[in-house]
Amino acid sequence: IVDTGGFFDSRNKFDSIRKMVPDPLHTAIFTHGHTDHVFGVPQFVKEAASKGCSRPRVIAHEAILDRFRRYAETAGWNGVINDRQFLGVAGEQAWPTQFYVPDVTFANRLNTRIGGVDVHLRHARGETDDHTWVFFPDIRLLCTGDLFIYAVPNAGNPQKVQRYAGEWAMALREMASLEPEILAPGHGFPILGRDRVRQALEDTAALLESLQAQTLILMNKGATL
Numbered sequence: 001i002v003d004t005g006g007f008f009d010s011r012n013k014f015d016s017i018r019k020m021v022p023d024p025l026h027t028a029i030f031t032h033g034h035t036d037h038v039f040g041v042p043q044f045v046k047e048a049a050s051k052g053c054s055r056p057r058v059i060a061h062e063a064i065l066d067r068f069r070r071y072a073e074t075a076g077w078n079g080v081i082n083d084r085q086f087l088g089v090a091g092e093q094a095w096p097t098q099f100y101v102p103d104v105t106f107a108n109r110l111n112t113r114i115g116g117v118d119v120h121l122r123h124a125r126g127e128t129d130d131h132t133w134v135f136f137p138d139i140r141l142l143c144t145g146d147l148f149i150y151a152v153p154n155a156g157n158p159q160k161v162q163r164y165a166g167e168w169a170m171a172l173r174e175m176a177s178l179e180p181e182i183l184a185p186g187h188g189f190p191i192l193g194r195d196r197v198r199q200a201l202e203d204t205a206a207l208l209e210s211l212q213a214q215t216l217i218l219m220n221k222g223a224t225l
Contacts, residue, residue: 006039058103067128173205
């Protein structure tokens with residue numbers, strides 16, 4: 001599984017998966033440490049124990065460990081700013097303090113084979129510094145995490161930590177060079193077809209490059225916010 005569910009919906013996703021796939025979970029990959037992507041593993045662990053199966057392993061980029069520590073130390077602050085961004089200060093946003101620590105981490109790239117399937121993991125700084133995108137070369141499937149979300153990329157806002165528009169665009173162009181035929185985004189519907197996938201990746205890269213270039217021009221002119 002690439003990403004296992006959010007803080008609020010992991011049970012629903014677990015139930016949906018189990019309606020379709022009965023096999024025990026062998027490996028979960030976290031594309032990044034945002035709380036809408038990294039929950040749900042304990043349900044598979046509990047299931048494995050009840051069936052006498054091996055516990056699933058989790059793979060993620062090494063920077064996710066620092067993110068989880070920071071999230072635990074600043075849970076109240078994250079609750080406040082996410083309430084402000086997503087709920088319009090309509091109510092207190094709960095924020096977790098316990099996270100599932102990966103069993104395997106990597107720095108730049110990791111190639112592995114699971115159940116006879118080749119899996120290529122690549123690190124890229126973009127929406128987060130701990131992002132991983134995943135490519136399955138045998139079936140030309142690309143899982144982008146939130147490097148592609150079927151919307152204008154969230155390249156930054158004044159309340160959140162640094163994001164990396166230039167490196168993000170480079171990663172999208174690297175993905176496009178692999179000529180994937182299926183794109184499974186971090187949010188939104190899958191995209192099917194080599195040409196449509198390439199357009200999605202390259203258009204988003206071009207937008208990020210333009211945003212960065214225009215911002216730098218204005219900054220160097222001393223423009224106000």
